Amino acid sequence: MIIFGLFLYTLSMSKKVLGRVDKIDFPELSLNTIAVKIDTGAYTSAIHCSKIREEDHQLYCTFESKEHPNFKSAEVVFQNYSYTDVKSSNGHRENRFKIKTKVVFFGKTYKINLTLSTRDDMRFPVLIGRQFLSKKFIVDVDLENQSFNSQTNNSQTN
Secondary structure: OHHHHHHHHHHHHHOEEEOOEEEEEEHHHOEEEEEEEEOOOOOOEEEEOOEEEEEOOEEEEEOEOOOOOOOEOOOEEEOOEEEEEEEOOOOOEEEEEEEEEEEEEOOEEEEEEEEEEOOOOOOOOEEEOHHHHOOOEEEOOOOOOHHHHHHHHHHHHO
């Protein structure tokens, strides 16, 4: 029992604990305090993209949602992007654009792969999946806004 407890303690020291939802920043997309759903059932991470245009080997994207007022950016141009097949929870496969960008959790910047999707009808414009979470975070579904609250608490004490 002592060894198991020591293992959990060591594990928790190396990984941060996230809740089921959070608010995070995407600095390269000029999106701040964005509501995200942490979804351990999803492999890939996805972001709502209201307008996508591919032209001259470049991808032009606008991130905007009427349901989320702070989810609004100017058009972002990606030189490097790819396509990937994504299988939804209902088994439907969809070929999506995939971009690489940066995301901030607990004040630390990480690289993240995001597939572009129409998530207007979803409660959260961003879904964070296992591919990103692996080896960095533990998810406790009883918690919310762990990263956001840690930044708020840090700015109040400084």
